[in-house]
Amino acid sequence: TQIFVGRHLMHEVTSPQAFEMLKEKGIQIKHPELTWAVLDHVIPTDDRTRPYKDKQAELMAKTLEDNVKDSNIVYFAPGFGQGICHVVFPEQGILWPGQLAVCGDSHTCTYGAFGVLAFGIGTTQVSHVLATQTLAMDKSKVRRINFNGELQKGVTAKDITLYMIKKLGVEGGVGYAYEFGGEVIDKLDMEGRMTLCNMAVEGGARSGYINPDKTTFEYIKGKPFAPKEFEKAIEYWKSIISDKDAEYDDVVDINASLIEPMVTWGINPEQTLSIEEIIPDGFPEDVYEYMGLKSGQKIQGIPVDVVFIGSCTNGRLSDLETAASLLKGRKVSVKTLVVPGSEYIKSKAEKKGLDKIFKDAGAEWRFPGCSMCLAMNPDRLEGKQRSASTSNRNFKGRQGSPNGRTHLMSPLTAAASAIEGKLTDPRKYL
Structure with missing residues (x-):
């Protein structure tokens, strides 16, 4: 089926x-006008001086800048809202x-938190969407996952996500789109919902999805690109919510x-x-x-060499x-490394004094970017270093060193x- 693409998002890779x-x-x-771009994977988080020290990173940044300029695409450049896509x-x-x-990125499923059908595409498909604003796709099966009860x-959100992937497996979602619901999801804020949907792909699903509700509408309201006729938009958004008697391929x-609190070991x-x-x-x-x-x-008590707080999952x-609430007054x-997900978040965090808390604790407060989530910029593990990381992938070599070890967590x-x-249980500090 050929489907119209309402939002096409891009980065430099x-x-x-x-x-x-x-x-x-x-x-x-x-x-x-339905296409937006940002620079995130290769951009250094310590020094923004141009040209970037890494020649390949500079070339990729320059190429993206030239392409968006020639095409009249809105671009969130460094200094103008840059951050992780x-x-x-x-x-x-x-x-x-x-x-x-x-978006040409596997964690595009993050946007499912908004009641958006979202998934990553390859470079050939990116060119097809640029040319036609459509995409050929097959309908996925749908698995409804209900999270009920009261969180300890x-x-x-990161813990419930890792728990789900452990339970269903990294290939458990192949052929499926995941629809998340239940009382826990109803109470989650948009940032928590994005964390959950972000890692749907890590469970093998094509996309993660949460029905839009008041939390969704409040989040979008007043944002720069929110719809002008907002009340009218809400009427439509309410109409696409899954029916109470909807049938699923699996529940x-x-x-x-x-x-x-969960942590990966492998x-x-x-x-x-x-x-x-x-x-x-x-x-x-x-x-x-x-x-x-x-x-x-x-697992508790295993020494780590580096801690990374950031990424499109938890930045x-x-x-x-x-x-910061845990690090306040401690060392x-x-x-x-603490890497905010965007310039907007960096600015907001600094207004709240979070940067001071991190720096006083001895952490490094960086510019926004993908940073140590992946090995495409200077933030990398070395040798057999072991990291405690808030990112989304712990594959061999993911964080830059072919022998680096990654533990994912909140x-x-x-x-x-x-x-x-x-590796430490955070509850002793709460």
């Missing part, structure tokens, strides 16, 4: 070849319920009151434990070898606030681990 394909064929961009585009009010949104103290119920997000558990046996030997861990070992204001004992757990220099 998957767009250059797409623009090149169009130039070679002399094709104009069909709807530049999946943080910037929602905070600007670009995503509206009922749309189809695509110290348990966040999963999760008792969220059983969830504790080389994919399914290999996850609660902070109080011990490392299981029965996994391939190379997993234990790579991670430098043994079955039967407690929003509420994430920084929860980390970190290992290298700790900003709360990361902050507690920064204080002690080892």
Whole structure:
């Protein structure tokens, strides 16, 4: 089925070849007004001086700047709202319920938090959307996942996400779109909902989705790109909510009151434990070898070398606030990077004095960008360093060193681990 794309979002990594394909064929961009761009993957977070020290990063930045200028596309440049794509585009009010949104990035499913059907596409598809504003796609099966119960103290959206992936597996969602609901989701703010939808793809699903409600509408209201006729827009948004008697291909119920602070121990997000558990046996030997861990070992207390708080999963204001609440008046004992998801968040955090809390604690307060989530900028692990990270992927080599070890967790757990220099249960500080 050929479907109209309501929102096409771009960054510097998957767009250059797409623009090149169009130039070679002399094709104009069909709807530049439905296309937005940002620089996030390669941009350094410590020094913004141009040209960037990394020649490849400078070339990619320059190429994106030239392409958006030639095409009349709105571009959130450094100094003008720059940040991580999946943080910037929602905070600007670009995503509206009922749309189809695509981006050449696998974590595009973040936008499902707004009642948007959103997923990542490849470079060839990026060029196709630029040329036609449409995309051919097959209908996914839909799995409804209900999170019910009351969350324990110290348990966040990141924890319920890791718990879900552990339960359903990294391939459990293949062929599915996940629709999240239940009383826990109803109470989650938009930032928590974005964290959950962001990692739907890590569970194998094409997209994650939450029905829009009052929380959604309030978040979009007043944003720069929010609809002008807002009340009229809300009427339509309410009409697309799933019917109470909707039938799903599969339904999963999760008792969220059983969830504790979670942390990954292995080389994919399914290999996850609660902070109080011990490392299981029965996994391939190379997993234990790579991670430098043994079955039967407690996950809590394992020393870490670096803590990274940021990314499109957990680089929003509420994430920084929860980390700061733990670090206030305390000191970190290992290298700790705090990287806001956007310039807007950085500015808001600084107005609240969060930067001072982080700096006083001994952490580094950086400029926005993808940073240590992936190995495309100077923020990387070295050798066999072990990180406590609020990002979304813990594959071998993901954070820059072919031997670097990554443990995924919430900003709360990361902050507690920064204080002690080892994987730590944050509840002891609450």
